[in-house]
Amino acid sequence: MKTQRRHELQTNTLADWLGHKIENVQPYSKAIVTVVLLACALGIAYMFISGRGIAEAGAAWKDFFGAVADRDVESLTEVHERHAGKEAGFWALQKVADEELGRGTRLLFRDREQANEALKVARKNYEAVKANAKRGSLLEQRSIFGLAQTLESMGELDDAKKQYKALASAAPESSLGKEAQQRLDSLENESTERFYAWFEKQEPKPPVAATGSNMPLDLPRDLTELSDRPDISAFPELSN
Template sequence: MKSEERHELKSNELEKLSARLQPIFDQYGMHIVLAISAAIAIGAAAMFWNRTSSAEKTAGWTELRAAVTARSAEKFLEVAEDETLSKKPVSAWAHLRAAERYLETGIQQSLENREGERGLVSDLDEARKNFDLALEAAPAKSNLQERALYGLGRCLETMAGVNQRTDAANSETADLLAEAVKAYEKLLSEYPDSAYNQKRYEEEELGNLERHRDFLKSEKASIFYAWFRTQNPKPEDRRSPLDGMPTDHPPFGSGPVTLPPIPEGLRLLDDDAEAGPEFPGTEQETPEGESSGTAPAPKPSAPVSKTPAETNNGDDEKKDGE
């Protein structure tokens, strides 16, 4: 079949198809145009939403990374409380990081200064609140939930060891320890292979977190935290370089140190009890104007060398003698 014939055949088929569709377009043409326009509009809106949502997510994580660099709980809260990022994963992570930062400062103050400028109670309360907010938004079986449960348990333990709280959690030490145990048990049930429950040795039956949970259930834990609540450490109580030394020990670098005499049983046979042993390469000091009683050893004299002229004269004398 020639090309002209094929072209004519295709043209006839298109004419037949157009003739069949013409009545449909005449009856539903406006509906078809509106449907196509709506599909184009929906596609454009979807593309715009995806790009906008992606930009918002990127902006949130960028701000969170900046807060991590600043190491400031307030910076984390700015991200967590941003309305444009609410109900997004980045907001939950920001609550978690803020809680961990507040807990870090709270633990430090509980050991060094419970009357600090920021306030120990305030930091621990903020830590607990943000751990709870992170858990509310955390997906099940997620790293966020695992980390928040562990942090909440540590926070409750720390609160059990301080003597003042201002919120509704101002309960007895045993109650707070029971809440900490509850958080740890949920972590262990949800994440049996958690990194927080690693074993020190393969032959051990319990992991680190399981042993710690059992300790918190014991009477020893209640006694310890009850005692710890009565403590009030201050910055001046921190260790100094002289810790562990006798109270009458002179400051380091204050002058020459006089050593005690060597006991009789430890002294060498020819040692002077007062002067101490005489080590090789050292000289005993003598008072000015007194002789040590021994003459200094004479210094060895250098070999005498002859000049070339003297050597020649000696050779001439030998020849004359011959």
């Protein structure tokens, strides 16, 4: 009985305490409810925005990998424009710069004017990626290395050295950092400087197609007219 009585007293005491507290906060009940509802609304909004952001990021990466598989500069450019400000968008711009760098370096041996146009586009895109990439990220390293390669291809060796040096100093243990150091060492070599000085003076010309067709070789238009056997008329002893 004593135990039951003690339990009842404790229960009554707790009820009195709760009642007292409720009376104290009752004047502020509307404000409390408002705060609770606001917190719930913010939580729901955060979950919605987070979920939406994840979905948008997933769509951006899907578009990026699709364009990369096609190796199409136009598609990559569209991905960059469609997902402007997102990481996938900047990776797309990085790939556009890579493609233009590759095209420009190939054209250096055939058409300097077109080569320089491609290299200028590559340089502009690399600089844009570098300015927006997260500090220390792989994307930033790629953009710096690509920019250095572009400057080297354009014959701007001093600026190329600065970019290689910056990358080698910032990420000395990374594969790109080590490669940048090797390129820097090579450009510091006097023989390399002499080669670039000589190469800059060269004036390669685009290949000219043979007269009469758009093909390098003027082949017969109707291959069905070709004989099915060699011409041995010059060797009468063989024709008997």
